[in-house]
Amino acid sequence: MTSAGRLRGLKPTIVLIAAVxxxxxxxxxxxxxxxxxxxxxxxLVVYVGRNEEHxxxxxxxxxAETGVTVDALYGSTGELATTILQEGEASPADVFxxxxxxxxxxxxxxxxxxxxxxxxxxxxxxxxxxxxxEWVGVTARRRVMVYNPNRxxxxxxxxxxxxxxxxxxxxxxGIAPTHSSxxxxxxxxxxxxxxxxxxxxxxxxAANSPVxxxxxxxxxxxxxxxxxxxxxxxxxxxxxxxxxxxxxDVSNHSFQPGDPGDVLMPTTIGMLESxxxxxxxxxxxxxxxxxxxxxxxxxxxKEYPLVQGVGTPQGERPLDVELIRNMRLTEVGxxxxxxxxxxxxxxxx
Amino acid sequence: MTxxxxxxxxxxxxxxxxxxxxxxxxxxxxxxxCLPPLVVxxxxxxxxxxxxxIPPARLVELLGGTLQLIIIVTASTVLxxxxxxxxxxxxxMPGRRVLSLxxxxxxxxxxxxxxxxxxxxxxGGGLVTQFTTAIGFGPxxxxxxxxxxxxxxxxxxxxxxxxxxVTALNRLDPALEESARLLGDSxxxxxxxxxxxxxxxxxxxxxxxxxxxxxxxxGAVSVLRYDSFTRAVYxxxxxxxxxAPAFAxxxxxxxxxxxxxxxxxxxxxxxxPVASIARPPLTLRLSVTGRVAAGAVLWAVVLTSLVAxxxxxxxxxxxxxxxxxxxxxxxxETATTLQFALAAAAVTTLLAIPIALSSxxxxxxxxxxxxxxxxxxxxxxxxxxxxxxxxxxxxLPSVFYQSSGMLILVYAAIxxxxxxxxxxxxxxxxxxxxxxxxxxxxxxxxxTSLRVGVALVWRAAMTGALLxxxxxxxxxxxxxxxxxxxxxTLAIRVWGAIPEGQLTTGSIAAILLVAxxxxxxxxxxxxxxxVRPT
Numbered sequence: 001m002t003s004a005g006r007l008r009g010l011k012p013t014i015v016l017i018a019a020v021x022x023x024x025x026x027x028x029x030x031x032x033x034x035x036x037x038x039x040x041x042x043x044l045v046v047y048v049g050r051n052e053e054h055x056x057x058x059x060x061x062x063x064a065e066t067g068v069t070v071d072a073l074y075g076s077t078g079e080l081a082t083t084i085l086q087e088g089e090a091s092p093a094d095v096f097x098x099x100x101x102x103x104x105x106x107x108x109x110x111x112x113x114x115x116x117x118x119x120x121x122x123x124x125x126x127x128x129x130x131x132x133x134e135w136v137g138v139t140a141r142r143r144v145m146v147y148n149p150n151r152x153x154x155x156x157x158x159x160x161x162x163x164x165x166x167x168x169x170x171x172x173x174g175i176a177p178t179h180s181s182x183x184x185x186x187x188x189x190x191x192x193x194x195x196x197x198x199x200x201x202x203x204x205x206a207a208n209s210p211v212x213x214x215x216x217x218x219x220x221x222x223x224x225x226x227x228x229x230x231x232x233x234x235x236x237x238x239x240x241x242x243x244x245x246x247x248x249d250v251s252n253h254s255f256q257p258g259d260p261g262d263v264l265m266p267t268t269i270g271m272l273e274s275x276x277x278x279x280x281x282x283x284x285x286x287x288x289x290x291x292x293x294x295x296x297x298x299x300x301x302k303e304y305p306l307v308q309g310v311g312t313p314q315g316e317r318p319l320d321v322e323l324i325r326n327m328r329l330t331e332v333g334x335x336x337x338x339x340x341x342x343x344x345x346x347x348x349x
Numbered sequence: 350m351t352x353x354x355x356x357x358x359x360x361x362x363x364x365x366x367x368x369x370x371x372x373x374x375x376x377x378x379x380x381x382x383c384l385p386p387l388v389v390x391x392x393x394x395x396x397x398x399x400x401x402x403i404p405p406a407r408l409v410e411l412l413g414g415t416l417q418l419i420i421i422v423t424a425s426t427v428l429x430x431x432x433x434x435x436x437x438x439x440x441x442m443p444g445r446r447v448l449s450l451x452x453x454x455x456x457x458x459x460x461x462x463x464x465x466x467x468x469x470x471x472x473g474g475g476l477v478t479q480f481t482t483a484i485g486f487g488p489x490x491x492x493x494x495x496x497x498x499x500x501x502x503x504x505x506x507x508x509x510x511x512x513x514x515v516t517a518l519n520r521l522d523p524a525l526e527e528s529a530r531l532l533g534d535s536x537x538x539x540x541x542x543x544x545x546x547x548x549x550x551x552x553x554x555x556x557x558x559x560x561x562x563x564x565x566x567x568g569a570v571s572v573l574r575y576d577s578f579t580r581a582v583y584x585x586x587x588x589x590x591x592x593a594p595a596f597a598x599x600x601x602x603x604x605x606x607x608x609x610x611x612x613x614x615x616x617x618x619x620x621x622p623v624a625s626i627a628r629p630p631l632t633l634r635l636s637v638t639g640r641v642a643a644g645a646v647l648w649a650v651v652l653t654s655l656v657a658x659x660x661x662x663x664x665x666x667x668x669x670x671x672x673x674x675x676x677x678x679x680x681x682e683t684a685t686t687l688q689f690a691l692a693a694a695a696v697t698t699l700l701a702i703p704i705a706l707s708s709x710x711x712x713x714x715x716x717x718x719x720x721x722x723x724x725x726x727x728x729x730x731x732x733x734x735x736x737x738x739x740x741x742x743x744x745l746p747s748v749f750y751q752s753s754g755m756l757i758l759v760y761a762a763i764x765x766x767x768x769x770x771x772x773x774x775x776x777x778x779x780x781x782x783x784x785x786x787x788x789x790x791x792x793x794x795x796x797t798s799l800r801v802g803v804a805l806v807w808r809a810a811m812t813g814a815l816l817x818x819x820x821x822x823x824x825x826x827x828x829x830x831x832x833x834x835x836x837x838t839l840a841i842r843v844w845g846a847i848p849e850g851q852l853t854t855g856s857i858a859a860i861l862l863v864a865x866x867x868x869x870x871x872x873x874x875x876x877x878x879x880v881r882p883t
Contacts, residue, residue, distance in 0.1 A: 051849065053677065073751075074837070079587050086592070086739070090747045176848075178584040214571060215848025225473030227491045337591070344402035344594070347410075349584045 043069040044280050046095045047084065049077030049180065050267065054301045055097065062287045068280055077103050077180040084112060084272070094275040095284055097267075100184035101135070104268045105333015108134045114273040116285065123289040124306040125321045128266050131330040137266030138288055139303035140324060142235040142316070143185050144252040145261070146223050157230070157253045161261035165204035174211045174219040174231030177348035181216060181234055181265070186343060187335035189260045191328040195338065201260075202346035212348065224249035232261070239302035239313055264323040266306065372707035375719035378700050382762040383726040386737025393740065394600030397593040403581070412601070415564065415578045418495070422502045422563045423556050429503065430510025430555065431548070433650055435540075436643045438518045440633045443640070448647045449515065453508045455654045457866035459823040460505040461568025461844055462859040466658035467492035467501055468572060469665050469852055476661055498575035502563050504654040509562075510555040517551035518544075523630045536633050550616075557613035564605055565730035568825045568840075572847050578602050579732050583826075586736070599733040606729045659863070662856040669853025676854045679842065683861050686822050686838045689753070690865070693760035694768075694818040698810050700761055701768035705806075709773040723765035731763060735827035738762075742831065751833045759827055764817045771813025775806045819869045823862065839865075 048055050052074040059070045073080065073093070081103035084091050091112070098104040107113050113134035121133050128137035147157060158164060164173050176182050189198045211228055213219050219231035224241065230253075238250045255261035269288055271281045287293060294305035302313045312318050343349065403411075436442055437449040455463070470477040471492035478488040490496075521544070529539045567579040582602060586595040635643060669676065704723070707716030726734060738759045742750045749755045779801070787797040825840045832841065839862040846855025 053675070056677075076587055082586065082592070086743050087750065090743075090750070092747070092751065178587050179848075212576075213574065213848070215850070217850030218848050221474070221850040221852075222472070222491070225475075226488070227472045227474075341402040344585070345404060347404055347407035349403050349407065349581050 043071060044094050044277055044284060045071045045073070045092050046097060046284065047080045047093045048072050048074045049080045049096070049098045049103070050074075051301075054297070057296060057300075058288060058293050061293070062284055065287075066280075066283065068284075070284070078178070078183065081106055085110065088112070089274045091272055091274060093272050094277050094281040095269065095271055097138070097269045097288070098135075099180050099267055100265050101130075101137070101268050101327065101329050102184040102187045102332045102336050102339070103180055104135045104270055105130070105330075106336045107270070108132075108333055112273055113270040114275070114278065116271065117282065120282065120285055120289065123286075125308065125324075127325050128306060128321070128329065130270065135268045135270035136285070136289070137306045137324070138269050139267045139294070139297045139301070139305055140264050140319065141181075141267065141303050142254070142323075143181075143261060143263045143265065144233065144235045144238075144254055145230050146220055146233055146238055146250050147230045147253055148223050148226060148249055149251045150249060151226060152229070154251070154253055159256045160259045161232075161255060162201065162259075165201065165208055167208075169208060169230075171209040171211070172229040173205070173208070174213055174222060174228045175205070175348075176213045176215055176219060176233075177343050179213075179215055182232070183336070183339050183343065184265055184332065185232075185261075185263060186339040187332040188263050188265065188327040190335045190338055190342075191331050192326060193260050195342075198339075199342050199345070202342055202348065206346040206348050210348075220250055234265075235316065236302035236313065239315065243302070262323070263327060264304070264320060265327065266324055266329070267303070369715075371703050372713045372715040372719070375703040375707040376715045378703060379719040379722040379765075382700070382758065383723045383765065385741045386734050386762075387726065387729075389737040389740045390596070390599060390603055390733060393592070393596040393737075394603070397597040397600065402594065403585075403598075408601075411576055411578050411581050414495075414576050415605070418498055418502070418570075418575065418577060419560045419563045421495075421499050422506065423560045425499065425503045426506045426510050426559045427552060427556050429650070430507050431514050431552065433507070433511050433647060434514035434518060436647055438515055438632075439630065440635050440639075440643060442635060442643050442647070445647075448651065449511075451651045451655060452511050452647065454867065454871075455505065455658075456508040456512075457819065457863055457869075458505060458655075458658065459568065459825070459840070459862070460502055460566055461572050461825060461840075462662075462823075462862060463505050463654070463658050464492075464497075464501045464569040464572035465843055465847065465852070465855050465859055466661045467497055468847065469661045469856060470657065471497070474852075476664055493574045495575060497573040498570055498577075500653075501569050501573060502566060504650075505569070506559045506562055507650065507654060509558060513551045513555045513558075514548065517548055518630065521547055521630065526631050530631065553616035554613065557609060557616065561606060561609050561613075561728055564602070564609065565732070567730070567732045568844050571844065578605075579730060579826075582732055582736075586830075592736070592740070595736060599730075599736055602730050602733050606733075610725070610728050659860075662860050662863075665853055665856035666860050669857065674851075674853045676857045677842070678837075679839075679854070679857055679861065682837050682839050682842055682858065683865070685836055686840070686862070687865060689757065689760070689838065690818040690822040692753075693757045693764070693821040694814040696757055697761040697764050697768045697817045698772075698814040701765055701772055701813070702810075704765065705769045705772035705776060708769070709776040720766075720769060723762065723769070727763055727766045730826075731824065732826035732830075734763060735759070735830040738827065739830050751831070753833050753836070756828070756831050756833060759831055760817075760821045760824065763824070763827060764820050767817050767820065768810070768813040771809050771816070772806055775809030779805050815869045819866045822865055 077099040115133045216233040220237040222228035294307045294310040437445040471489045570577040582598045708720035842858035
């Protein structure tokens with residue numbers, strides 16, 4: 001073995017010995033555990049429950065401007081919320097950037113998030129924040145139904161999600177039932193329509209042979225390729241695809257105003273109460289709400305910026321703040337467990 | 350492997366007992382590393398009970414779907430693998446050695462890589478569709494559901510069965526077949542009356558390995574959207590914020606795996622008789638038609654399991670790069686994958702040494718325990734094991750949680766038996782007289798172990814380390830659950846690309862993953878498996 005090889009072997013051995021001691025419960029006295037040692041370097045840990053491609057440019061711009069190193073953990077919002085709940089006070093995360101108000105609401109419920117200062121909250125319209133300002137909205141996305149305009153005309157599409165349970169749509173609707181955007185939509189439906197209507201709708205949808213996917217993008221690709229008729233997703237996929245490929249194989253169809261399928265959902269960001277870098281964490285949140293960052297979400301992601309005056313995605317109706325408030329933002333977090341359990345009970349797992 | 354144990358152990362047993370310290374150390378490693386997730390899983394699924402919200406009808410459906418997949422994949426893989434093995438060992442097919450190697454290469458392709466290639470072929474946007482529509486047929490079917498999962502898992506398990514049967518066929522004593530032929534039996538009769546009964550043990554082993562793999566598979570069924578139990582476990586983990594339902598389902602998954610493990614232990618049976626003198630077996634002279642048919646089967650396997658997937662992934666990658674798709678920090682992810690693979694291979698190999706030393710003779714109880722425990726952890730679905738380690742890592746001091754060190758230890762725990770197996774094989778082949786000589790020359794136990802043992806086991810340990818490195822680079826579920834903050838690997842990228850609709854990025858990552866593995870698997874293939882020349 002070369003000396004370099006020996007050195008490489010040494011480090012894991014130390015870790016191993018520590019692990020053996022810790023796992024067998026001998027040697028290390030409780031008080032001497034390294035758990036209490038705070039991180040001192042100027043670095044920030046951000047859990048990102050959003051598409052990595054859309055958020056990485058913002059994180060890189062923040063790093064370049066401040067010199068702060070950001071460790072980002074990308075994953076699905078639900079997965080990361082679960083992770084933070086498991087980690088509790090010991091979470092290495094400083095900031096949680098989520099896809100929706102529901103999963104972050106579950107963190108609010110157990111008191112893991114700190115209240116954000118007023119200068120941050122007032123960047124967005126009133127009411128798009130946690131009950132005690134534990135999170136703030138960043139952008140908004142509308143729930144729509146995608147279809148392939150080359151294969152069907154919009155006039156034949158339903159006005160309400162309740163129509164999707166009929167025989168005309170048997171085996172034709174794609175959904176991503178365990179994706180956080182669908183779970184949030186169900187939580188919002190519980191808030192506006194009540195538990196029993198939501199349960200009935202889910203059960204009827206499940207009985208109507210839906211095509212189950214893991215993610216929204218997958219649904220949109222299937223519709224574009226002609227492998228699937230319609231799917232319930234967010235509004236920006238079709239806009240992104242039109243911008244990237246120039247071709248229009250997928251269009252958005254909106255359900256009529258007032259229908260539970262016509263929702264505008266905010267993406268959210270919050271800071272962990274346990275964060276040891278609260279100053280930097282708040283700076284990061286301010287950075288995300290800056291006009292330049294909001295413009296990135298508008299132009300590259302095609303989402304609605306929540307900061308006023310930045311603009312509206314091309315072809316979309318102007319931001320309707322009432323539509324967001326209709327979700328009953330302070331309640332939806334409480335509906336998370338109910339929503340996931342209704343989805344599972346309907347057999348959509 | 351067991352046959353070596355019989356022939357050497359009786360002689361070695363009397364020589365050189367390793368100090369009990371080694372066995373104790375081996376026991377500690379096995380307990381500390383491999384027991385915690387099992388305890389967590391048993392405890393959590395016992396407390397969770399049936400706290401899942403999934404209605405019983407759906408559970409039955411998922412269970413039925415998983416069993417259906419296991420049965421079809423196992424049957425088709427064993428049938429196809431036996432066929433390819435017979436064709437390359439027992440016929441005079443031209444080019445059979447090359448073909449055997451080509452059949453083995455897909456070992457470097459994990460099931461989810463094959464799955465993403467299948468996705469890239471079928472459906473309205475797929476490469477096969479472009480071809481079929483050009484010649485006037487409709488679009489190729491979308492690669493999803495049962496048939497896609499069966500094709501994918503059969504092709505990805507095929508090399509394992511092929512290798513096992515080729516090895517077994519090469520070890521058969523040709524004298525039995527020759528006698529049957531001399532007594533006037535036709536080749537067909539010889540095959541069914543003489544060869545098949547001797548293949549019972551390797552075929553049973555192969556069937557058990559394939560069924561366990563199919564039960565455990567998470568990546569391919571996710572990508573191909575087949576409703577299996579592992580996918581439901583992950584859906585429960587991903588959708589909800591409570592781990593209890595995921596553990597409840599894991600309990601079922603673990604029970605099924607345990608049943609298969611017990612089945613394997615029962616079916617493993619006694620070792621086969623081995624040819625005392627290495628001698629080429631009888632080969633069947635194929636007619637022209639026979640050669641064409643045999644060639645068609647082998648080339649079809651190579652085409653579908655190797656050429657078509659690689660061509661699809663390459664096409665999607667090139668297309669994406671040409672059209673300016675940003676594949677993300679894929680080079681950094683390649684480096685991360687390689688670092689984890691090499692670090693885990695080194696740690697696993699080191700930790701395997703005491704276990705191999707204390708267990709290769711099968712005489713020490715602690716050694717036997719230290720060998721069996723990691724094997725159980727290794728055989729259970731890694732998604733369930735990963736959930737167990739997730740809970741363990743949260744309970745440990747916070748330096749362990751989401752740390753590279755923890756992930757490497759988990760890899761070591763999961764893949765210990767691979768390294769142990771390679772080392773044991775070499776240890777059993779050590780001529781005890783060498784050790785005797787060393788002792789009589791005045792060297793102590795430790796000095797002898799170092800001077801003779803290390804020198805002789807070194808190569809085998811490196812071969813084991815190579816295999817561990819490949820398996821680690823391709824490991825998905827545990828990596829998904831336990832990876833450190835900000836760390837993405839190629840496996841995660843491939844798996845995550847599909848729900849994001851990024852077939853291009855997924856294909857590039859898949860190609861890189863295969864590129865990492867091919868040289869390692871090829872080296873391993875050369876070291877362990879040879880089709881005999883005739």
